[in-house]
Amino acid sequence: MKKVLQKISGYKWLLAILLIFIGGAFYFGYGKEDASSAETAQPEISTVRKKDIFILVSGSGQVYSRSQVDIKPQVAGDGIDVLSVSVKNDQRIKKGNLIAVLDYSDAQKSVRNAEIDLENAELKYEDVKDDYEDDRATSIDKKMQKLAIEQKDNSLADAKEKLSDYYIRAPFDGIVTGVSVEAGSSVSRSDVLASVITEEMYAKVSLNEVDAVSVEVGDRAVLVFDAIEGLEMKGEVSKIDTIGTVEQGVVYYEAEISFDKGDEKIKPGMSVSAEITTDSKSDVLSVPASAIKTGSAGKYIQVVDNEKTDEGSFGNEATKSIYYVEKIVEIGISDGSSVEILSGVSEGESVVVKAPSVSSKSANPSLTQTQGLLNSVRIPGAGGGIGR
Incomplete structure (x- = not known):
């Protein structure tokens, strides 16, 4: 009987050791996986900064001589x-x-x-x-x-x-x-x-109907040539069709671009590509286009609220919570990747471009200022963090 009790007691110790081993493996495995997920689930943050914004449309065509006379x-x-x-x-x-x-x-x-x-x-x-x-x-x-x-x-x-x-x-x-x-x-x-042609050349490029409506006489352009590597010419739109041409069901308009100066390497008939600047702003406040959100009150941006950033602890790991405020903004021109900001935010403010996991306390974009929690980031090995 005594031997039986000794055997049962030994099994209890083995069972206890096994449970401790399983619990530790679960704890450390889960913690690392969770920490890894938290590290990869970072919000994408950008800064309100000043830059030049250009709105461009492109077209391609050929080079022509301004005047040509056949000698007979x-x-x-x-x-x-x-x-x-x-x-x-x-x-x-x-x-x-x-x-x-x-x-x-x-x-x-x-x-x-x-x-x-x-x-x-x-x-x-x-x-x-x-x-x-x-x-x-x-x-x-x-x-x-x-x-x-x-x-x-x-x-x-x-x-x-x-x-x-x-x-x-x-x-x-x-x-x-x-x-x-x-x-x-x-x-x-x-x-x-x-034949005698003038040395003055110009480019004639085709524009789709969407781009053509934004192009005006006097718009500046940059031209490059398929046959002349590295050559870049500047010019100005001197004429644009008022009536479009339909080809295979597609409508296009031709724009003539005069060169600012000549180059003896450029010859009539050469293929040319042009980028025309239809609008531009210099040294204006801007944010990435993906930072602009739309709500019932208009356009708004999620601005990181540094005063509401806090840190806590999770076991032997620190967690960091980032808060934001939603600010209504007035926007100007956009080149597709950046947007001009006319009012609503200031230079240097941090804005949310992409928030993979947002838990907002009040996510109604109609409010001019709403506090929300972007995410909680666990920082392995940090032990409690630094308080503010």
């Missing part, structure tokens, strides 16, 4: 030979510079004939004048012959002007492109010998 022969006839070509593609030229010379032999003959006709008319006038002095011609004869001189002089001027058409010159300062002839080529009046 101005002389009548087909099969006119090209005597010489004085330019090449991408060459910069000035107004009046020679581009090409056509076979002018017939036109030059016409000029010589007109010169001879004028000389004959002048000689005849001298004869009529002598006859008039000898009373062998009347004053009318003299006037008629003088008129004949003027007519021959006009004919000579016309012949010289036609001759000049065989010398093809640049109509304005620009760049030569599309040279299609060379010495010995045969051309007609409808053929394009070359």
Whole structure:
């Protein structure tokens, strides 16, 4: 009997040790898991600060020359030979510079004939004048012959002007492109010998109908080019379509953007992307867009109330409670990630961007100031914390 009691007593000790072991494992395992959950369940806090806010819309398109003229022969006839070509593609030229010379032999003959006709008319006038002095011609004869001189002089001027058409010159300062002839080529009046474009370029970009309504003439833009890595140009919206274009059921509007300055690397036809600033504010109070909440009284922000922060204890761990107040705010412009604050909060205040677990004592956003508990954070090994 004594041995039986000793065995039962031994089992009690084993059972007690086992229960202590299980309890300790449960306590420490639960505590660590709970502490880990508390650490990961932190609210996301940001600060009210000043910054520049820009509202941008984007579009893509191509580069164009401000002006382009196709150079064609101005002389009548087909099969006119090209005597010489004085330019090449991408060459910069000035107004009046020679581009090409056509076979002018017939036109030059016409000029010589007109010169001879004028000389004959002048000689005849001298004869009529002598006859008039000898009373062998009347004053009318003299006037008629003088008129004949003027007519021959006009004919000579016309012949010289036609001759000049065989010398093809640049109509304005620009760049030569599309040279299609060379010495010995045969051309007609409808053929394009070359084109001259102005050095002034502009971009034409397409905007969707939502973005287009916010773009105005005078808006500033930044442009980048697919073919020119690292080049960034600034410009200004100079024109925007008043009537949209429908393509495959989608409406878009084209905006023209003038460059502030030129760059010889930019060529017509290049692909371009543009960011247009439709509105901007400098050095204004702002918060992340996700910090703005909406209630029955309007927009509000949860502001961390430092005066209501406290700490307690949980076993050998400290717990920290963070409180907030809800403040009604007036907002301005937004770029999608930040929002301008016109009134309601001050620079430097901490605001709640995201609260994963909020237990509010009075979460009615219609109140201008509501106190709530964001969460309780357990800090392992802190033992009780520091009081305020």
